[in-house]
Amino acid sequence: MVLRLTGRLARRRGPVGDRCPIDRTLQIVGSRSAFLLLREALYGTTRFDDLVRLTGFTEAVAAKRLKELVDHGLLERRPYQEPGQRTRHEYVLTDRGHDLMPALLALAQWGRTHSPRKDGGPTPLHDGCEAEVRVVMQCAAGHPVVEDELVLTS
C-alpha cells in the first residue's frame, strides 16, 4: 500500500523542494540535536547549562542549534540574572515550538514499538484517566483514518 497522489504531486518529474511541508519543517528542525533540544524544552528545561547537561551535546552544538530554533521562532531567548551573577539567558518554548508536540510524540511512539527496550523510557498517559496517549490520524469530520484512506491533493 502506498498513498494515493493526485494533481501536480502525481505529475512531478523532479524534487518538489519547498513545496513539501515536511521538507519545510525539516529545514528548520531536521537534525537529532534540534529534536532533542526541543524535547528538553517541552520537559521544562530552560537554562543553557541544563540543556547541555541533559542532552549530552557539546556547548558548541547546543548553542548553534538553540540560535537556529530562536531565529525560527520555536524558542524565545530571555535574560535572567541571579544575585551576584552576570546576566544569563534561558530558552522558553513558544507556541510554534509547542505545536511540534504531536511530531515528537509520533517519533516516540515509533521508537517504543519498533526499537523497544526493557527500560523503554517514559509512557505518555492521560492525566486523571491514566490511559496511554497515542497520536492517531483523524479527519475534520471526526473519522479515524488509516493510511490507505489518505489522498494527497495538490
Place this chain on the structure above:
Amino acid sequence: MVLRLTGRLARRRGPVGDRCPIDRTLQIVGSRSAFLLLREALYGTTRFDDLVRLTGFTEAVAAKRLKELVDHGLLERRPYQEPGQRTRHEYVLTDRGHDLMPALLALAQWGRTHSPRKDGGPTPLHDGCEAEVRVVMQCAAGHPVVEDELVLTS
C-alpha cells in the same frame, strides 16, 4: 506550559540516552535525507534512480541512507530485472516503515501551519469523505488529549 514528568525522568541528572524512545527513532531516521526518502517510499517510488531524481540528493547520499533504512528494516531491497538489462534493486516500504506515517504527517502539519506558502504543497484528505486529515493526540479510552493533560511516567 510544560509536560508533567514523574518517576526516573523527573529525577534525571544527565542525558537519558537510549532510554528515550524519541532518540532511539532519531538514531535511525534523524536526518532530512532519511525522512525525505521515506516520504518518497510512502508515495510509491521504489527505484533508486527515481528516488534520487525525486528527492534531489546525490547518489552517494541516497545510497548510504537507503542502506541504513534497509539495515534497520524500514525498507526492503528487492531485485528486479527488465528485458535485456542487468539486475537492479527496488526499495519497498515495510510495515515498520509504514508506521512512521503519523510522524511524517505531523511534520507536514507543522510546516503547513508554521511555514506556509501560497503553493503550500499537498493537503491530506480522507478518501470519500474529503475532510482534511490531521494527527491528533488521543488516549486509549478515546479521549482527545491536549498537551497539559499529558503525564510522562517512567
